[in-house]
Amino acid sequence: VISPDPNLRINQVAVPVYIAKTLTFPEVVTKNNIEYLREAVRNGPDVHPGANFIQTENGNGLKRYLKYGDRVKIAKEMRHGDVVERHLRDGDVVLFNRQPSLHKLSIMAHFAVVRPWRTFRFNECACTPYNADFDGDEMNLHLPQTEEARAEAIELMGVMHNLVTPRNGQPLIAAIQDFITAAYTLTSRDTFFTRETFMQTCAMMFEVACSDTGMAGEMVEKIVLPEPAISRPCRLWTGKQIINVLLDPDGSKKWTVNLQGKTRIFTHSKQFPGSAEMCPVDGFLVIRNSQLLCGRLDKSNIGGEAKGSIFYVLLRDYGPSAAVIAMTRLARLCARFLGSRGFSIGLNDVQPGLQLRALKEDVVKKGYQECDANIQDFASGLLQSQPGCTPEQTLEAVISGILSKIRDDCGQICLQELSRNNAPLIMQWCGSKGSKINVSQMVACVGQQIIGGSRIPDGFPGRSLPHFARTGSRVPAAKGFVRNSFYTGLTPTEFFFHAVSGREGLVDTAVKTAETGYMQRRLMKALEDLSVAYDLSVRNSAGGIVQFTYGDDGLDPACMEGTDGAAVNLGRALQHCRAITDIGVVLGSQDVQSIVDEWTAAVSGHITATFVNAVRDFLTTFTRGISIKPIEYRLTESQLRAFLELCALKYERARVEPGTAVGALGAQSIGEPGTQMTLKTFHFAGVASMNVTLG
Numbered sequence: 159v160i161s162p163d164p165n166l167r168i169n170q171v172a173v174p175v176y177i178a179k180t181l182t183f184p185e186v187v188t189k190n191n192i193e194y195l196r197e198a199v200r201n202g203p204d205v206h207p208g209a210n211f212i213q214t215e216n217g218n219g220l221k222r223y224l225k226y227g228d229r230v231k232i233a234k235e236m237r238h239g240d241v242v243e244r245h246l247r248d249g250d251v252v253l254f255n256r257q258p259s260l261h262k263l264s265i266m267a268h269f270a271v272v273r274p275w276r277t278f279r280f281n282e283c284a285c286t287p288y289n290a291d292f293d294g295d296e297m298n299l300h301l302p303q304t305e306e307a308r309a310e311a312i313e314l315m316g317v318m319h320n321l322v323t324p325r326n327g328q329p330l331i332a333a334i335q336d337f338i339t340a341a342y343t344l345t346s347r348d349t350f351f352t353r354e355t356f357m358q359t360c361a362m363m364f365e366v367a368c369s370d371t372g373m374a375g376e377m378v379e380k381i382v383l384p385e386p387a388i389s390r391p392c393r394l395w396t397g398k399q400i401i402n403v404l405l406d407p408d409g410s411k412k413w414t415v416n417l418q419g420k421t422r423i424f425t426h427s428k429q430f431p432g433s434a435e436m437c438p439v440d441g442f443l444v445i446r447n448s449q450l451l452c453g454r455l456d457k458s459n460i461g462g463e464a465k466g467s468i469f470y471v472l473l474r475d476y477g478p479s480a481a482v483i484a485m486t487r488l489a490r491l492c493a494r495f496l497g498s499r500g501f502s503i504g505l506n507d508v509q510p511g512l513q514l515r516a517l518k519e520d521v522v523k524k525g526y527q528e529c530d531a532n533i534q535d536f537a538s539g540l541l542q543s544q545p546g547c548t549p550e551q552t553l554e555a556v557i558s559g560i561l562s563k564i565r566d567d568c569g570q571i572c573l574q575e576l577s578r579n580n581a582p583l584i585m586q587w588c589g590s591k592g593s594k595i596n597v598s599q600m601v602a603c604v605g606q607q608i609i610g611g612s613r614i615p616d617g618f619p620g621r622s623l624p625h626f627a628r629t630g631s632r633v634p635a636a637k638g639f640v641r642n643s644f645y646t647g648l649t650p651t652e653f654f655f656h657a658v659s660g661r662e663g664l665v666d667t668a669v670k671t672a673e674t675g676y677m678q679r680r681l682m683k684a685l686e687d688l689s690v691a692y693d694l695s696v697r698n699s700a701g702g703i704v705q706f707t708y709g710d711d712g713l714d715p716a717c718m719e720g721t722d723g724a725a726v727n728l729g730r731a732l733q734h735c736r737a738i739t740d741i742g743v744v745l746g747s748q749d750v751q752s753i754v755d756e757w758t759a760a761v762s763g764h765i766t767a768t769f770v771n772a773v774r775d776f777l778t779t780f781t782r783g784i785s786i787k788p789i790e791y792r793l794t795e796s797q798l799r800a801f802l803e804l805c806a807l808k809y810e811r812a813r814v815e816p817g818t819a820v821g822a823l824g825a826q827s828i829g830e831p832g833t834q835m836t837l838k839t840f841h842f843a844g845v846a847s848m849n850v851t852l853g
Contacts, residue, residue: 160290160297163279164493167486168331169317171254171268172279173246173299175206178272181301182210182243183250187236198244199224199233206272211243212236246301248272251308253300253315254280256288260678260833261826263287263320263330267311282337283485284317286462287330289834318478321469324716325827329470332462333488335590339501340492341401341455342588347440349397350388356395357383360403362494363487382409398450404487405448405468413476413484416734417445419466421456423587447737457589460488465721474719474808475734503581508600508645514575518568518602522641525564526634529557533632553632554612561639565605569598576601604640604648607659614638614655625651671833678829688821690814696821708814711766717812725769725812726805728776735801742794747781750798757802765809773805 163172173181187195201208202224211221215237222232236242246252248271255265266287273279278297285291302308313319321331333341343349351359360381384402386393405415420434424441427433434442435452443453445468453459459467473481510518535541536553544552573594576583582600585591599605607614614637620628626636635641638655642648648656687699694712696705709715711725719727745753754777758770777798783791814820 159277160292160295161277161279162282162292164281164337164489166271166279166281167269168281168283168482168489169268170271170280171252171299172273173252173270174276174278175272175274176276177299178246178270179203179206179208179210181246181299183246183301184213184241184243184303187238187240187242189238192236192238195242195244196233196236199236199242200229202229207245207247209242209244213241213243215239246270246272251302251312253302253311254278254288254297255300256290256295256297258675258833260289260830261287261323261325262823263323264289265315266317266320267315268317269312281486281489282334283331283489285334286332287320287323318482321473321478321481322716323827324714324823325830327715327718328463328465329467329473330462331485332464332467332469333460333485333492334462336496336501337489337492338455338457338461338588338590339585340496340499341460341488342584342590343499343501344397344492344495345401345450345454346397350394351397351400353383353386353393353395356400357381359400359491359495360407363404363491364407365486365490381407400491401450401455402448404484404491405445405450411448413472413480414447414734414738415445415468415471415475416447416737417443417459417466417468417471417730418733419443419459421453421458422589423454423456454588456587461589465719465727471730501581501584505645507581508643510572510601510643510645511575514571514602517571517575521564521567521571522603525560528560529634532556532560536632557632557634557637558606558613561606561634565595565598565603568602568605569594572598572601598643600644602643604643604652604656606634607638607640607655609638609659609662614658623651623654674829674832677832678825681825681829682822685821685825688819688824690816690818690820692816694814694816698821708818708820711768712814713812714814714818719808719812724772726808728773728805731804731808732776732780732801735797735804736793739794739797739800742796744792744794745798747784749795750777750781750793753795753798754802757806761806765806769805769809773802 166172185191185195195209198207198209199212203210204225209224211223212232213219213221214235221243224232248269250270251267252270253265254268257264259265264287266284268280278299288297290297302311317331321329323330364381381403384395384399387396387399388394405413419442421441421443423439424434424437425439427436427438430436435444437453440452440454443455443459444451455468458464460469461467464470469481469485472484532541532553536549539549541549541552541556543549544555547555573583576597578584582592582597586593586597609615614622616622616631618624621631622636622638626633631637635651638659640648640652640656642652688696688704690708691697694707695703696708697703713725718725719730721727754774758774761770780791780793784793
């Protein structure tokens with residue numbers, strides 16, 4: 159059984175002592191390890207770290223069980239070349255897996271840490287690839303048995319080397335749920351710390367015990383306290399400065415992160431329509447040289463599935479270890495910050511105010527009147543049929559439109575009326591969990607229940623339930639419209655309709671899992687032998703060519719930065735180079751052109767013309783700005799040369815490696831989201847727009 163532990167690193171897994179005594183690794187005795195292996199043999203199978211068996215050179219290849227016999231004597235007589243089956247220890251490489259293994263990220267290599275108690279524990283950031291949660295899930299752990307297997311496991315399957323999905327290059331291992339909520343509240347403009355609380359919060363992020371398992375360079379020798387944001391009447395630091403410490407604890411600028419982008423809550427400022435930075439709700443993130451200048455952290459910049467995230471920038475500019483260290487720090491910080499600040503949800507979070515109730519009743523009443531008018535028009539033959547529809551179908555379509563608008567309007571009213579400290583709303587804004595629909599169903603109105611893509615069908619002659627009149631069987635209430643919220647409670651008929659719709663979700667899940675599983679198997683069988691050859695063509699097992707260049711550009715999607723299929727995110731690369739490179743002689747547009755021509759000639763042999771042209775076009779567009787806004791668009795020679803070098807380097811990195819099993823990856827990349835879709839539907843029982851799998 160698995161449990162969460164935000165204090166572990168992203169690439170660690172905590173193994174119970176009980177399991178560590180059962181799993182063994184056959185280690186050959188050499189002069190370097192003989193002392194600790196002797197200690198292990200003396201401890202025997204019941205004391206960790208011990209050993210279960212020993213195979214001596216002169217014992218005719220027989221294993222001796224160490225529970226019985228004179229262990230001290232056996233330890234004394236150990237020779238080089240003997241094999242000791244020792245217990246699993248801290249720092250061993252293990253494979254961790256969760257069924258169903260839908261894609262290659264469902265089994266990854268972690269470093270083991272032996273801990274007391276009886277569950278496997280790992281950092282919540284690594285949940286997404288396994289699709290794991292902690293409501294009782296079970297996972298499997300394997301211990302590779304040779305040094306070669308360990309090296310291969312950690313290099314090819316290690317968590318560090320699989321932060322992004324090979325499907326589209328989006329980061330999968332990133333902050334989730336609590337961490338996003340905590341980061342969002344921490345970087346709010348009204349979060350302040352005194353010197354004591356600021357130092358305490360900074361100390362939460364860093365590891366104290368110096369252990370060499372997994373990752374060097376995580377230990378921080380010193381933390382440099384930044385200048386306080388407010389110095390009078392008392393010195394106060396902001397939550398944003400904590401993020402600056404996270405990225406650059408000792409002021410050495412080991413990583414310089416440069417990033418800007420809209421967050422989920424971004425709105426345009428009415429006073430300054432041109433500048434995004436002046437967003438009234440602090441919804442535009444700007445990080446310059448690892449300083450968070452404005453904006454709040456949320457799912458769009460520390461969560462998964464976003465190429466604009468801080469971790470993705472660290473991964474691409476400074477390699478996976480930087481991203482993993484930053485993520486580990488954030489996990490520790492957020493878990494502890496949320497523990498001391500508190501974040502809970504109660505009945506008063508979903509209690510509608512008097513004004514909200516009145517508005518909602520008004521909206522529902524108007525909607526019902528519209529429906530009644532349409533039903534009357536239909537009865538008297540005055541309803542205008544839509545193209546290609548019978549009058550009945552037209553009526554259904556019109557009524558469905560009116561009713562779904564009621565729920566959306568109620569949702570909008572909720573968002574305006576509820577307080578900004580409302581827990582469900584905070585979670586919805588920062589993207590950690592939930593959506594507008596969940597909030598509005600709890601507070602205002604559950605909405606129309608859908609079954610098989612249409613309203614609840616008739617279960618009795620002329621009506622859905624015997625509680626309704628035969629004549630008024632088309633009114634919203636009789637066809638499954640729930641006007642109550644979960645807070646006010648559902649009437650018996652509404653409850654029944656909601657249950658019908660929830661049942662459909664469960665049946666759907668059960669049936670579709672089997673279908674998608676079979677589809678994935680057929681895909682895998684069809685594509686299993688496709689791989690990239692040394693000439694970068696895609697070939698099958700017989701050597702037949704399937705594609706001359708993989709994906710027609712020879713690039714690996716896992717290493718491509720651009721969201722639109724570009725190998726490099728040119729805008730951010732240039733911004734980064736301008737921020738980190740020293741100022742020199744400012745270039746005019748002619749000088750830029752000549753330097754670019756020189757670079758083109760140098761790289762033309764090994765970089766495709768498409769990419770070179772993309773870089774040229776980008777710089778041409780950029781230099782047009784030099785004449786209009788010389789300050790904003792100034793570019794020095796050193797900055798331009800650094801940018802061109804960076805582009806060439808990143809393009810080389812994005813090349814697909816010969817031997818990549820692209821067929822298997824392709825099959826998994828289609829099969830895995832197919833299965834996901836069916837699993838996610840039943841969370842939105844009866845919400846029509848959410849059910850993607852109806853076809």
